[in-house]
Amino acid sequence: MLSPTEPAPVRKSIPQVDFDLDDLDADEEKYLDFYRKVGVREDMLVPLAEHHTPSGAHSYYVLFDRTATWGHPGVPQVLAVHLQRDCEKRTFDFDQAAMPLAAMAQSWLVNRGCPHDAIDLDPELGPPPADEATRALEQRLAGDSDRYALGYSYTRDDPDDMVTVVALRALDERAPSPFRVLVDEVDNDAWTHTLREGGFATNKAALQWCDDRLTGEAKPLPPVRWAGAARSSAGVAKTPATRPPGRSR
Template sequence: MNDVLDFHLADLAPADADSEYAEQRFWLSDLTVLAEYRATPYGSPSYVVAHDGSVTWGVPGKSQIAAIKVARDLKLNKFTVETAYHATVSFAQNWLIEKGCPPERMARVGDEFVNPADDLTVRIEQQVRESGTRYEVLDSRTSDFDPCETWTLARDSSTGQAPIRLFLEEWGQDVGTYTMREGAFADEDAARCWLKERSSPLPRPPEFRGEATALQTRAALARSDGASAMPKVGVDAHRTPPAGTTHRPNPGRSM
């Protein structure tokens, strides 16, 4: 087990068989910490998101992001370990937050790792991280080779319209960034068909399309308000520009 994952369990015994197995697995894993929160005092729980490189040696497609919670009972000299594997960091963070980790303590991943490529990726990750029990994970897959991607198929309990959501994360190892996008489907079969064929763009969630329309409407209203606030030219005002000026479209702008 990596030194940074020393949970100081040497003087404690596992509280149950699951915790004993989890501790043994730590020693066999190749864990790299991505985010963590170790509360004080010493007896408080620890929360860790880590990449498990040992998963790549096993069955292809398995999730590689480990979410780990360690709790210690110093009165009984025992510890408990809970773990869950996820395809993406944001789903692992969500799991730990639901297990009691303060959300603000689990929101950041170290700068030395691959970074999100754009604001939309950051927004979708935050949406997943703070979603509570909104998403029921149905399936996931991780690919380290062409294509370099992970996807998580989930059921969104907050909507009856296109409730099957596909979270697709793609990364470029040469540029050190990744993107995450959310797709919406009427049923699981449609989502799996899209994953197999990839013959059309990932369909956007209905609420995202609604937000885009609202933004366009607000922008149009803002332009309209700005125009109405301009002083109007009186009917007797000169209609020809002053000498030496011309009115012609800017060729670099669309009319």
């Protein structure tokens, strides 16, 4: 992901997002809602991926929010936005969600009608995957949004330790690994990132691993237990809550 304050590794100029709402009408409440949740930081949102339907009725955005680094510690830095336009009535509606990982923002948009193969990330606007394991896990995350609920995340953008930890809960209580942890780490020297997952039997154990990683005490992630040969995919069901590292539960 882009560094909030140091875009130097990016190989091209930072593009600006265009929501294309100038000629549309909406009631005052809708405009104010969009402004408060999205528009107020428009000039600080970097479009990592976007897709527009041919009719212009729908637009899907994966946005990197450069303002998040100045907000509450640990908040997600990726914003997913779905715009719906009624071209006949010249009105619009929208939905948005902050997500800790770009693949989760993709998943959220796919669940709202965006074609999976139409919302690929711009490879020049962030560190690319370091290995095939990262690519494969990101593909699973982006393509499936109905198996896991997102319960906790923490994003650290310290250049010496750029890491995001995410705890997920299986919606199917019978899942062999009912809790998952994702950890995304950026190598600033190589300008790549790795994404890994682990499986846990309890929520407490998953959150403890996240805290341990943020305090530099984490053990290797335990393997995910799969149900037979069928591999479940982690996805996004709701917006995460953040908690500073080390905070008591």
